[in-house]
Amino acid sequence: MDLGIKGKTALVLGASQGIGAGIARALAAEGCNVIVGARREDVLAELVAELKSKNGVEAEAYSIDMTDKAAVAAMCEKIQGEWQPEILLNNAGGPPGGNIIGVDDEIWEASLQALLMSVIRISEAALEAMIERQWGRILTVTSSGVIAPIPTIPVSNVVRSGIVSYSKTLANEVAKHGITVNTIIPGRIDTERTVNMDKFASEKQGISVEDVQKKSWAQIPAGRYGSVEEFADVAAFLLSARASYVTGSQIRIDGGTIKNV
Ligand SMILES: NC(=O)c1ccc[n+]([C@@H]2O[C@H](COP(=O)([O-])OP(=O)(O)OC[C@H]3O[C@@H](n4cnc5c(N)ncnc54)[C@H](OP(=O)(O)O)[C@@H]3O)[C@@H](O)[C@H]2O)c1
Incomplete structure (x- = not known):
């Protein structure tokens, strides 16, 4: 199946390893030009070299710490200016584990910044050009804790539930512009x-x-x-032209792990 995204520009975050890197590879294989973001620029540079040589696409590395509000604001200027991605994959590292009582303010604030506020600002920045083009795809990686809270990672449960609500609300607002907004749930990948x-x-x-x-x-x-490739294949489909009527949804890639329907 041709996913219909050849030549489109994709911004993939949390892309220096794991799920994010897998999605960057899957999109590049479909012919997307890819900007990959995370903190470790040296690792991203290796991925960029691989994507260019394997797929013949354009690729660029961008070092970003999603907990840093000012750095995210600077990246948003690039998004609104030279990049104008048609495809956005929001992803970053998970918050530390522990009990929910007594979590330090610094952990709450860093996690809210990295996994909620940054996603909101980055998505808004990308939406400008998407609305102008009347086409766009936004997908955010969450966790099964948004359906069944996981006792050992309470900060993740709380913060990521916010992004589910944000994505659904945004999806309804921008569907008329040909833009889809979804979240994707890893079980154990x-x-x-x-x-x-x-x-x-x-x-x-x-x-x-x-x-x-x-x-x-x-x-x-x-x-x-699940393998990274199994996860990335579904993500690439959701980010493609073919998934034009899927929006406001949470998609599980969990091998059946989540007990709730
Ligand atoms: N794998 C699973 O089974 C699973 C299950 C449930 C939920 N999740 C969630 O899904 C997401 C991806 O999972 P994964 O297994 O691929 O995670 P991972 O291997 O830990 O990779 C996380 C990625 O995010 C980047 N990152 C971390 N902190 C960042 C920050 N402050 N700013 C910018 N980038 C940051 C990391 O790169 P740098 O270190 O270079 O910044 C890395 O590229 C995570 O949020 C994880 O909690 C995963």
Whole structure:
């Protein structure tokens, strides 16, 4: 299936590894020119070189810390000016875990900034040109905690629920301009983050990483973690011309993990 996005410009955030990098690769494979953002410019530079040589597309790296309000404002100027992306993938790292009582103000503020306020400002900046062109795609990576709160990552549950509500509200406002706004939910996807979490659990529980994985897989109807490619394929479709009637939705890529319907 031709996704109909060849030659379009995509801004992909949280793209130096994991899900974000996978989505950048999937979009470049469809012929999109890609701007990849995250904090580590050296890692992004390697990805840019790969995307250019493999896919013959234009690619650019942009170093951004989504917790930094001023840096996000500067990036928004690039979005409104030279980039004007038709496709926007919002993504960044997850907040630290712990109990919900007693979370430091600094953690709340950094997480709200990175995962909610920055997404709002970046989306608004991108919307200007999308409305002018009467075409646009905005997709934000969330977490299964927005459907069934995960006790160990309360800040993620709270902040990401805000983005679900924002996306649905925005979707209704901009649908008439040919712009879709959706969120996408990873269950357990096999990224660097998941590898690190399993190592941490292995040390904490005093069992091998393999046994931690077996315990995790037993909770997943598909019996395994999802691959980055499986996640990125669905994201690329949602960001494509073909998904023109999907908006205001939360799409789960979880192998059946989330228990609620
Ligand atoms: N993988 C899963 O199973 C899973 C499940 C549920 C939810 N999620 C959520 O989905 C998102 C992506 O998951 P992942 O597994 O791909 O995560 P990951 O491997 O930790 O990658 C996170 C990406 O975000 C970037 N990033 C982190 N903090 C940032 C900041 N302050 N400003 C800008 N960029 C930042 C990182 O690059 P730099 O370090 O270079 O900035 C990296 O490229 C995360 O928010 C995660 O919490 C993932």
